[in-house]
Amino acid sequence: MPTLTLIDGSSYLYRAFHALPPLTNAHGEPTGALFGIVNMLRTTMKAGSDYVAFVCDAPGRTFRDDLYPAYKANRPSMPDDLRAQVEPMMKIVAALGFPILCVPGVEADDVIGTLALQARDAGIDTVISTGDKDFAQLVGSRVVLINTMTNTTLDIEGVIEKFGVRPEQIVDFLTLTGDTIDNVPGVEKCGPKTAAKWLAEYADLDALMAAADRISGKIGDNLRAALPRLPLSRELVTIRTDVPLDRGPADLTMREPDVDALRELYARYDFKAALRDLDIAAPTAPVAAPVATHTETSPSPAADLPVDYELVVTEERLAAWLEKIQTAPLIAFDTETTGLDPMMAEIVGLSLAVEPGKAAYIPLAHDYPGAPAQLSSDHVLAALTPVLEDPSRPKVGQHGKYDINILSRYGIAVRGLRHDTMLESYCLNATATRHDMDSLAQKYLGYTTIKYEEVAGKGAKQISFSQVDCDTACRYAAEDADITLRLHQALWPRLEAEPTLRSVYDDIEMPLVPVLANMERTGVLIDANELRRQSQHLGRRMLELQQQAYAAAGHDFNLDSPKQLQAVLFDELGLPAKVKTPKGQPSTNEEALEAIADAHELPRLILDYRGLAKLRSTYTDKLAGIVNPRTGRVHTSYHQGAVATGRISSSDPNLQNIPVRTEEGRRIRQAFVAPPGWRIMAADYSQIELRIMAHLSRDEGLVRAFAEGGDVHRATAAEVFDVAPEDVTTNQRRAAKAINFGLMYGMSSFGLARQLGVDRGEASDYMGRYFSRYPGVRQFMDDTRDRAHRDGYVETLFGRRLYLENLNSRNQAHRAGAERAAINAPMQGTAADIIKRAMIAVAAWIEPRDDVRLLMQVHDELVFEVREDAVDEVRANVETRMVGAAALSVPLQVSIGVGANWDEAH
CATH class of the missing domain: 1.10.150.20 (5' to 3' exonuclease, C-terminal subdomain)
Structure with missing residues (x-):
């Protein structure tokens, strides 16, 4: 939906003045409130909005003064230091390009209320940027409040939690409590708790006034005494939504900023960070670097920042970049490697960025004929290690877990990964886009990145990145670090504006990154001989099923041929075709066979045959072949940003898909074994989604x-x-x-x-x-x-x-599917959050120990490798932390088993 942001300028000016210290510039002019306003506006601009307006009170009387001459009579006159900041504030707002609205006869609140209502009716979502509680009366399904000074958002649930009443009851709530700042009389001694209690019981002010005689005690006397003035108080606190305006929401678009005026104003008032923003955004040509650089202009309007990418191949330039990253507020980094498996790939180079548009690529292992001299890999990594391992130096990556694991193999324990743009996007909206860099750059920056295939080729002709020429590699790799930094700057303000989503990111997803990285590096021991025995067993069972299928059909045929199976099932046996292919032919997929499994024995035989064939090809034949020769273990890859509900998925191998309902599927777990002197421990949440259903319902x-x-x-x-x-x-x-x-x-x-x-x-x-x-x-x-x-x-x-997205689809099946997902997602997603929180807690306890390792996460289960003499202690501590991962109204229960292999541990 398009978004309208309405900035309550008057509210922020006063709040900034009282919240910030009495700052002055070099000329002695007060700047504290101005500083707060400028930062708030810069945050608003970075968050982005289709329409926006800066709304402030016009000078002179309003209709409320006519209704009640004592309105705001208690307010002291504006302090001189604040008055001096009003004019420069308006100049900066205008220079930034914000539409400014000041309507005589009404307050800024009424202008905002009118625009918010018009926007709602026009299908536009509204964000009111304010710290004024009165605006809670406007909150609804398409109107939220945001306080950029405290980074908090107030929606319908937030209003209920904060005030104890619904948004539509806020006017009555304020009428009862009164407002000492605006000198609006309420009911004497009626505080927020009493007002909320009354409105919970009587629903609205009119019903409460009608029942005033039934309110006992001194507070009842106060209510009855206030009855004559309550209608007036209600009118005073009600925000008008019918103010005649010469502009509607769709007219409120930003103008191009007056950069010269801004530069002059920011310089005068010593706003250095704002000046830096101007310099970064300025479309001036970059200064040529003393060694190989690549300067070009980004192709899209949304990413028109010129770029300066430097190929670092000398000690001098390495030293310069080391100095940059040692003082940078945030370091974007990325590794280039020979492959996608972090347990096998070798590092080829490393890219860095500390400000938008400027990045470096340090080649380490390009080995094509004529490749330039490169700095020693050991020397460069040793020089970078102190910064990469320093937890106080914040870093940002895109899918940083991969880079952590690559660098770990070179003896570098990356710390201080504060942000991951993949996870920022995932937490903001898991279904809005894929969360790879190319997709994110296109969606959030309007920028088309260089694709890997463009520099390395594709298919059989694709070359290793180590064979890509260094100039081309620089353009590709430095862009990765640069775009990572720019994506963070685009995504982080949006996440900051959503406190609950930021909490998911800060408290669950980011702390989980090193946990998953460590699990991937640890891997799990596999008994290859056991797998070979199982493959032979599955082969015999498949042969038996094949013979049974021939007998059921009356002749031999190729069970793996959909065309032959189609002829047998529907032409020869005359079974009903309940599922069709897109071309209208009878389908032989799993759904189609399940639909007719009761009509004849052959469909069930085919399903069983296919199930065993999949087990054999996916696990018993494959697992032994992907054992890492260096570690002797299988290392799966865990994916945080793949499942919309928050669940973790895995691949190579996919641990989540090992069947547990069949004997053959369970037997595969017997090949996941513990080394001598150790045991496998499996800890499984019992019926967790059902328990969550009990809690939520x-x-x-x-x-x-x-x-x-x-x-x-x-x-x-x-x-x-x-x-x-x-x-x-x-x-x-x-x-x-x-x-x-x-x-x-x-x-x-x-x-x-x-x-x-x-x-x-x-x-x-x-x-x-x-x-x-x-x-x-x-x-x-x-x-x-x-x-x-x-x-x-x-x-x-x-x-x-x-x-x-399909909740309002005209397609009934799509709409029904979305509604089913809506019911299930809170439970499945909460279960995912709980096990992630458990993993973080368990991993923190495990970290200093050498007698237990967290190996796998599969659905609602954690699998460990535990030294035999530590089993009892580990069992007790794991259970405590898993049970303590959430406080539900029903007890969480964890089943823990121990055995020589994963199957025995169940």
């Missing part, structure tokens, strides 16, 4: 079932089928389990019927009974669906957001 029955510590599926079955828990049958428990988990994924009665093998009417009856016994769950699902439609997103318990 606050359903008394579900909460009670967990609090009593029994079998929750049995308890649910007892409720649904109206029998005593001890009389619950196996089928009843199975049905209850299917409902418990199915509802979290938005399962319909049709889906439940198919899973349980009953007719749709019976399944619908089961679900009806479930909701009648657990009404809080139904209410939670309805509320979540409504909230998703209103906000466009849902949140986890810790504030992670999932945006759902």
Whole structure:
């Protein structure tokens, strides 16, 4: 949605004056309030907005003065030091290009209120930049408040949390409490708690006034005494939304800044950081560096900063860049390597940036014929190590975990990775774009990056980066560091403006980076002989299934040929084609075979055959081949920015997809073993998403079932089928389990019927009974669906957001899918947040120890390698930290097993 930002200039001027020390410039002129305003405006500009206005009070009386002559009578006159800063403030605002609105007869609040209402009706989201509590009455689904001085945002939930009332009750709330600053009388001795309590009970001021006789005590007397003046007070605190304006929201676009005027004003008032911003943005040609540089202009309007990329091949230039990174407020860095596997790739070069548009590439191992002399790799890395390992020197990377692992293999323990642009984007909106650098640069900077294939070729003709000529490598690699820094400058203000999202980033995602990096480097020991035995076993089973399929079909055919299978199933056996390909042909994919598995034995045989073939090709045949020859272990790659709900995924191998419901799938875990003298420990959250459902829904029955510590599926079955828990049958428990988990994924009665093998009417009856016994769950699902439609997103318990673009789709299937995701995401996402918090806590406890290693994270499970003599201590401490990762209204429960291999540990 387009966004309108409305800046409450009058509010910020006063707040900055009182919040900041009495600063002066070299001429002795006061600058404290001005300094605060300028910083606030620069933050607003960096955050970006389609429309914006700086709104301030016009001189003279307003309609409120006519209504109540004593309005604001208690306010002292403006201090001289503040008055002196008003004129330069307006000059700076105008020079920056902000539209300025000052409307006689009303206050800035009324102008802002009118524009916010007009914007809402026009489909424009509004951000009101203010510190004034009165604006809470305007907050709604498309209006939020932001306080750039405290980096806090106030939405509907924030208003309720802060004031104890809904936004539409704020006017009545302010009427009751009064306003001593504006001299608006309220009810004597009625503070915020009393006002919130009354409005919770009576809903609005009119109902409260009608019931005033029933309010007992001294406060009741005060209320009755205030009744004659409350209507006037309400009118005084109500922000008008009908002010006649000569401009609407869509007319409020920024003008081009007057750079000369700004430079003069910033210099006069000693605003050095603002001056630096001007210098960085100035379209002047860069000064040529004394050695090989590459200067060119970025191709897109949104990234029109000229670039100065330097190829560092001399001691002199290395020393110059070492000095830069030792004093820089933030260092962007990136490594170039011979491959994508951080456990195998070799470093080729390293790039650095400390200000936008200026970056360096230090080649270390380019080995093509005629390559220039390069500095010694050992020497360069040794020189960079003190800065890279210094936690007090903040750094930013793009997918920094990869660079951490590469540098770790060269003896460098990177510390101080404060930011990662991949994760900044991921936390802001996981579904807005892919989170690779090329996609982020295009989306947030309007910049088209140089692609790897453009410098190294593609396919069979692709060369190693070590063979790319240094000049070309410099343009590509230095751009990586430069764009990383620019992306951070574009993304970080947006994240700062969203306190809950920033908390997810600061408290969960960034602390997790070194934990995952360490897990990847540790790897897991694999028993190759066991895998070979399993491959042979799977081969025999596949042959048996093949013979059974031939018998079921009446002749031999190629089980791996969709065309031959299609002919057998639909032409020869005459089975119904319930799923079609995009071209209208009968499909033979998994969904299609499952749909007809009850009609004939052949589809099930094919499904079983394919399952075993996938296990063999993906795991038993492959795992032994990806054992790292240096470590003797398998090292998976964990992905933080891949799953919208926050879950971690993995690849090479994909640990999340090892089946646990079949004997063959479970057997694969027997190949994940502990070294001599050590044991495998597996710690698994028990029914965590169901527990989160109980917490979020606050359903008394579900909460009670967990609090009593029994079998929750049995308890649910007892409720649904109206029998005593001890009389619950196996089928009843199975049905209850299917409902418990199915509802979290938005399962319909049709889906439940198919899973349980009953007719749709019976399944619908089961679900009806479930909701009648657990009404809080139904209410939670309805509320979540409504909230998703209103906000466009849902949140986890810790504030992670999932945006759902198909909620208003005209396609019913797409819309239904989005609604199912809306219901499930808060639970799946909260479970992801909890296990990430557990990993961070456990890793902090493990760090100084040498008797335990965190190896793997799979779904709701953590897997460790523990020295035999430390098993009991580690078990107790791991359980404590996993249970303590979240405070829910139902107890978290962790099952911990120990064995010689991963399977035994379950």
